[in-house]
Amino acid sequence: xxxxxxxxxxxxxxxxxxxxxxxxxxxxxxxxxxxxxxxxxxxxxxxxxxxxxxxxxxxxxxxxxxxxxxxxxxxxxxxxxxxxxxxxxxxxxxxxxxxxxxxxxxxxxxxxxxxxxxxxxxxxxxxxxxxxxxxxxxxxxxxxxxxxxxxxxxxxxxxxxxxxxxxxxxxxxxxxxxxxxxxxxxxxxxxxxxxxxxxxxxxxxxxxxxxxxxxxxxxxxxxxxxxxxxxxxxxxxxxxxxxxxxxxxxxxxxxxxxxxxxxxxxxxxxxxxxxxxxxxxxxxxxxxxxxxxxxxxxxxxxxxxxxxxxxxxxxxxxxxxxxxxxxxxxxxxxxxxxxxxxxxxxxxxxxxxxxxxxxxxxxxxxxxxxxxxxxxxxxxxxxxxxxxxxxxxxxxxxxxxxxxxxxxxxxxxxxxxxxxxxxxxxxxxxxxxxxxxxxxxxxxxxxxxxxxxxxxxxxxxxxxxxxxxxxxxxxxxxxxxxxxxxxxxxxxxxxxxxxxxxxxxxxxxxxxxxxxxxxxxxxxxxxxxxxxxxxxxxxxxxxxxxxxxxxxxxxxxxxxxxxxxxxxxxxxxxxxxxxxxxxxxxxxxxxxxxxxxxxxxxxxxxxxxxxxxxxxxxxxxxxxxxxxxxxxxxxxxxxxxxxxxxxxxxxxxxxxxxxxxxxxxxxxxxxxxxxxxxxxxxxxxxxxxxxxxxxxxxxxxxxxxxxxxxxxxxxxxxxxxxxx
Numbered sequence: 001x002x003x004x005x006x007x008x009x010x011x012x013x014x015x016x017x018x019x020x021x022x023x024x025x026x027x028x029x030x031x032x033x034x035x036x037x038x039x040x041x042x043x044x045x046x047x048x049x050x051x052x053x054x055x056x057x058x059x060x061x062x063x064x065x066x067x068x069x070x071x072x073x074x075x076x077x078x079x080x081x082x083x084x085x086x087x088x089x090x091x092x093x094x095x096x097x098x099x100x101x102x103x104x105x106x107x108x109x110x111x112x113x114x115x116x117x118x119x120x121x122x123x124x125x126x127x128x129x130x131x132x133x134x135x136x137x138x139x140x141x142x143x144x145x146x147x148x149x150x151x152x153x154x155x156x157x158x159x160x161x162x163x164x165x166x167x168x169x170x171x172x173x174x175x176x177x178x179x180x181x182x183x184x185x186x187x188x189x190x191x192x193x194x195x196x197x198x199x200x201x202x203x204x205x206x207x208x209x210x211x212x213x214x215x216x217x218x219x220x221x222x223x224x225x226x227x228x229x230x231x232x233x234x235x236x237x238x239x240x241x242x243x244x245x246x247x248x249x250x251x252x253x254x255x256x257x258x259x260x261x262x263x264x265x266x267x268x269x270x271x272x273x274x275x276x277x278x279x280x281x282x283x284x285x286x287x288x289x290x291x292x293x294x295x296x297x298x299x300x301x302x303x304x305x306x307x308x309x310x311x312x313x314x315x316x317x318x319x320x321x322x323x324x325x326x327x328x329x330x331x332x333x334x335x336x337x338x339x340x341x342x343x344x345x346x347x348x349x350x351x352x353x354x355x356x357x358x359x360x361x362x363x364x365x366x367x368x369x370x371x372x373x374x375x376x377x378x379x380x381x382x383x384x385x386x387x388x389x390x391x392x393x394x395x396x397x398x399x400x401x402x403x404x405x406x407x408x409x410x411x412x413x414x415x416x417x418x419x420x421x422x423x424x425x426x427x428x429x430x431x432x433x434x435x436x437x438x439x440x441x442x443x444x445x446x447x448x449x450x451x452x453x454x455x456x457x458x459x460x461x462x463x464x465x466x467x468x469x470x471x472x473x474x475x476x477x478x479x480x481x482x483x484x485x486x487x488x489x490x491x492x493x494x495x496x497x498x499x500x501x502x503x504x505x506x507x508x509x510x511x512x513x514x515x516x517x518x519x520x521x522x523x524x525x526x527x528x529x530x531x532x533x534x535x536x537x538x539x540x541x542x543x544x545x546x547x548x549x550x551x552x553x554x555x556x557x558x559x560x561x562x563x564x565x566x567x568x569x570x571x572x573x574x575x576x577x578x579x580x581x582x583x584x585x586x587x588x589x590x591x592x593x594x595x596x597x598x599x600x601x602x603x604x605x606x607x608x609x610x611x612x613x614x615x616x617x618x619x620x621x622x623x624x625x626x627x628x629x630x631x632x633x634x635x636x637x638x639x640x641x642x643x644x645x646x647x648x649x650x651x652x653x654x655x656x657x658x659x660x661x662x663x664x665x666x667x668x669x670x671x672x673x674x675x676x677x678x679x680x681x682x683x684x685x686x687x688x689x690x691x692x693x694x695x696x697x698x699x700x701x702x703x704x705x706x707x708x709x710x711x712x713x714x715x716x717x718x719x720x721x722x723x724x
Contacts, residue, residue, distance in 0.1 A: 018058040018060065019056075020059070020062055021060070022064075023051070023053055025045060025064070025066070026045055027065065027097075027119075028044075030042065030046055030048065030128065032048065034217040034224060035158055035217045039158045041127050042119075042124055044128075044130075049128070049154070049245065050130065052131065052132045052133070052134060053117070053131065053134070054133075054136075055109045055136070056136050057109055057112045057135055057136065058109065058110075058138055059109045060107070061106065061109060062106050063104070065097060066097075066102040067098065067099055067100065067102070069099060072096035072098060072121050073096065073119065073129075074089070074096050074097060074119055074120045074121045075097075075117050075118070076088035076089055077107075077115070077117050077133065078117060078118060079113070079133075079267050079508075080107070080111075080115055080133065081111060082108070082490075084528070086107045087529070088120055089120050089489065090120060090567060091565065092528050093528070095561060096121060109135045111267070112136060112138070113264060113266070114241040114243065116245060117133060118131075121567070122161075122569075123162060123165065123536050123540060124161075125536060126157065126164075130245045134150065143239070143272065144237060145237040145239040145289050146236040146238065147238040148239045148241075149228045149240055150243070151221060151228075151242050151243070151302075152221055152222075152245050153218070153243065153244050153245060153280070153302050154218070154219045154222075155218055155249040156218065157215050157216055164213055165540065167702075168212060168213075168449045168537060169448075169449050169576075170576040170702075170723065171576075171702060171723075172445070172446030173206075175213055175214030175702075176214075176702075180678065181331060182675055182678040183206040183331060183332070183675060184674075184675035184678050185674065185675065185676055186675075186676060186678070187331075190332075191333075193332060193333075193334065197332075200334065201652045202652055204649055204651060205653075206674075210306040210329055212248055212482075213248050213249075215249065215308065215309065218249070218302065219311060220311045224311060225313075227314045228314070230317040232292050232298075232317075233316070235292060236291070238289065238290050238291075238316075239288075239289050240313075241287050242288065243285045244283060244285070248535045249305070250280065250281055250304070250483055250510075251303065251304060251305065252279050252280075252304075253278050253279070254277040254300065254301050254323060255290075255298070255299065255323050255324070256299075257295075257297075257300065257321050257322075258291055259275065259276055260278065260288040260290060261273070261274050261288060261290070262287070263287050263288065263289055265286055265505075266285055266286075266492075266505070266507050266508060269425070270424060270425060271423075271426055273424075275418045276416055276417065278417060281485030281509075282534040282536075283487050292315065292316045296317055296318025297314060297318045298316055299313065299315070299322060299323045300312070300313055300323050303324065305329070307328035310325075420495050421497040421498045421499065424502040424503075424504060425503070425504060425505055428501035431471045434467075434471070436473070436523075438464060438475065440453045440477070440545075441453065441478075441479050442477065442479060442484050443479050443480065444538065444543065445480070446481075450541055450570075451533065451535075451537075451541045452542040455624070457544075457571065458570055459570050459571055463548040464545050464548065465549075465550050466547060466549060466550065467550045472520065473520045474520075476509075476511045476516065476518070476519070478513060478515050478517075479514070481513045483510055483511070483512050484510070484533045484535065485510050485533065485534040486509055486534070487533075487534045489529045491521045491529065492505045492506065492521065493505065493507070493521035494519060495517065495519055496520060523549070527548070528546050528548050529547045530545075530546060530547075531546070540569045542570035570595060573592055574593060576593075577590050578591075578721065578722070579723075580719060580721045581720055581721075582709050583717040584608060584709065584714035585607055585608075585711075586607075587603065588603050589601070589602045589603075596622050597620070597621060598618075598619070598622065599618070599619055600616075600632075602614075602615070606713050607714060608713065608714040608715060611637065614634075615634070617632055618631070620647070625649075626649040627646065630657075641663065642661065642662040643659045643660070644659060645659025645660060646658060646659075653674070654671075654672045655670070655671050657669040667687060667688045667689055669688075669689075669691075670686055671685030671693075679698050679700070680696070680697070681697055682697075683695040690712065691711070691712055691713075692711065692712050693710070693711040694710050695710075702723060703723050704720070705720070705721045707721055
């Protein structure tokens with residue numbers, strides 16, 4: 001009887017502490033003006049960002065989401081551990097929320113921390129569909145502070161994000177003109193390093209890719225500048241929860257008012273570490289504590305990594321604070337050909353993209369020889385705010401790889417910048433189980449703007465199969481010049497960074513250009529979980545996978561519905577038209593392409609003679625970034641001929657084409673182009689058919705230029721070119 005009485009008392013106490021917390025979220029359209037231009041956005045509860053959802057650890061969340069738009073909608077609870085069907089990924093965990101309908105999410109808040117929510121439909125997050133989540137720990141905070149504030153960062157474009165993607169598909173450097181970041185010989189000369197230009201061109205690269213999109217504004221809590229806690233006094237400690245909700249922007253968090261004390265990363269408490277600045281990849285969260293200085297005001301900046309802008313956040317009141325302004329990185333540095341940087345993402349380091357195809361998602365298995373221990377499922381983690389989310393006795397032993405993830409530009413002696421190796425959990429975390437390993441190469445290119453793992457986009461890839469009870473390692477090898485923030489749904493993972501059982505736990509990890517990073521997690525879930533780059537434009541063009549537990553065969557209804565939806569975008573077809581009207585001739589070229597197939601149509605009319613219109617049509621198959629095979633037909637001088645050949649990009653970015661005609665003639669064409677200055681470029685070509693062409697152009701935008709052209713048929717002409 002006493003035992004029963006004790007149990008009932010404990011049950012009543014637990015029930016009294018836990019409660020249902022309800023929210024109503026409405027997805028709708030909203031007119032905004034962040035940059036001086038009025039445009040239509042998407043909002044949650046008429047707000048950008050949406051409301052902060054606040055809970056206590058142990059609460060039960062009941063969140064009703066109503067879709068008032070004219071298309072599908074969804075909400076994903078980023079970083080929260082919850083039942084798979086509540087994760088909010090269309091056609092993987094549930095069907096999307098149709099226009100005019102609602103969906104009620106129900107889940108328990110088993111762990112504390114700073115998290116966020118956002119759309120997982122198309123690129124709607126970029127249009128304003130995001131908000132923050134704060135879960136307070138059941139036992140209170142270990143770190144002392146006087147004020148608690150949240151700062152949600154975002155990037156904003158006045159363009160429709162789908163139009164942004166179309167522009168990137170026309171040319172991955174489309175927004176370089178908007179950002180004044182065109183790579184040119186002049187830039188290398190001003191950097192006193194023409195040898196770097198020669199070296200980079202030899203590696204078939206123009207320069208470092210820092211970011212893809214030219215943004216019109218950067219926001220903090222939906223504002224272009226932000227002031228918080230005006231009542232804070234000198235000496236007060238302020239906990240600042242920073243969430244990077246950017247679609248494709250890394251932010252450098254910088255200050256001149258006093259150091260940051262980092263106390264949590266991706267919602268998980270870490271041993272406090274003091275740094276002067278740190279970099280945040282998309283979807284990462286950091287909790288920092290800052291002390292208001294004697295001036296009464298503390299100011300920090302979230303500056304976009306590409307140096308094109310940022311947003312300042314002011315805490316307290318008094319004399320105006322100061323924080324660093326954005327600084328343009330050196331995109332003219334010599335790039336490394338190999339990927340031996342072991343994950344250190346210094347800004348000067350980039351890569352040569354490998355052309356060879358790797359076997360996709362091929363696992364290696366071996367049995368762990370570590371002592372056996374208890375397996376704790378991540379859904380039952382009542383102490384995550386004070387303790388890490390897993391406790392067993394298989395210790396990570398990847399330290400020999402030295403995969404320390406550098407998150408900043410080259411360090412200065414007097415400024416400590418955050419490295420993942422500086423982050424340590426407060427309690428040891430070890431795993432138990434058979435070890436399974438996967439190597440995922442991060443592949444893609446800016447030219448065609450296709451992104452993938454192991455050169456295979458999501459829709460053409462097999463799922464990554466794992467077994468419950470295993471310990472799973474993902475080895476990331478970034479073969480691209482871009483940073484990639486990789487996010488695994490439904491799991492926390494260790495970032496192997498040299499601290500053994502104290503390695504930091506995260507749900508999103510930055511993998512820098514040419515960097516290697518290893519993560520490790522306990523396979524203790526069910527069904528399918530999404531894994532993807534959190535650069536939305538990279539994810540939508542193919543850098544994603546589905547992680548599937550082996551006892552789940554998938555949902556055929558999801559597959560069928562997804563094939564009929566507009567969510568599959570990595571094999572979409574995109575068009576580009578180039579027009580040129582010179583005093584000597586006119587030409588038009590149309591390209592229609594997707595990740596593997598390219599159709600090109602071309603017409604040229606010379607004004608200097610009475611020759612007929614020259615026409616050509618080619619079909620290209622893309623084997624790799626550098627190699628294509630093609631078949632085509634060409635009509636010249638009243639004669640038709642069929643061509644069969646291949647195109648290959650040589651070192652120094654020289655495009656070559658070799659083909660044989662239906663009459664057995666073999667021909668070769670060579671062409672190249674480069675920028676003399678940010679606005680002036682040159683294109684050169686010649687072939688064994690005694691044809692040559694040279695164009696010098698001044699480009700005012702990616703769409704328009706004035707140019708001088710000379711060729712063997714019509715001589716010299718001046719005119720205009722247009723791209724759309």
